[in-house]
Amino acid sequence: MxxxxxxxxxxxxxxxxxxxxxxxxxxxxxxxxxxxxxxxxxxxxxxxxxxxxxxxxxxxxxxxDLEPRQNQYEAADAIAERAAAGGRQFLLADEPGVGKTIPAIERYQQRTLALGHAAVRAADETAGGAGSAEDVPALLTAANTAIAEQIREATETLLGSVLFTVITRMTNRFSRSDG
Incomplete structure (x- = not known):
């Protein structure tokens, strides 16, 4: 092979x-x-x-100490560039087995870090403008809930993509062997 x-x-x-x-x-x-x-x-x-x-x-x-391959770095960079330009979708159409999952995971890590940092900044600003000290715990709880929801959504998106890829490969393998 x-x-x-x-x-x-x-x-x-x-x-x-x-x-x-x-x-x-x-x-x-x-x-x-x-x-x-x-x-x-x-x-x-x-x-x-x-x-x-x-x-x-x-x-x-x-x-x-595994190191991503060059094409995986390039794919992650292309996805990040598209996202930075405001794109919400990206089709990475490489052949099977070249490592599309790693760029998706790297993009997921970048996205969740960015979401987390933005949510922390927003929570700090909101807490700084709170009317009283008693309001701060509730504001921080709401911020934590928002961060958790954003990470949950990003995780579902990533897992859905990975599972779709795996299922598609399995289906293709089975359909090829049925012929």
């Missing part, structure tokens, strides 16, 4: 319609195909290990 980008042709990699992926058949992967070897937690790696149960590729231990 090879993770060859959509529309790319690589010498030595053959498209296989039954698994909807590029394949290389041989004992060792040639050097020029090494960049297309599937990553450790990808669908391509899963299929390769399933089709080659006697020699599965070992799964590395999780690491805390």
């Amino acid at each position: 090879l993770d060859v980008p959509y529309g790319t042709q690589v010498e030595g990699a053959a498209w296989h319609p039954a698994v909807m992926m590029h394949l290389y058949v041989g004992r060792t992967l040639p050097e020029h195909l090494a960049p297309y070897a599937p990553g450790p937690h990808t669908f391509g790696r899963f299929l390769a290990n399933t089709l080659n149960p006697d020699v599965p590729t070992p799964v590395p231990e999780p690491a805390d």
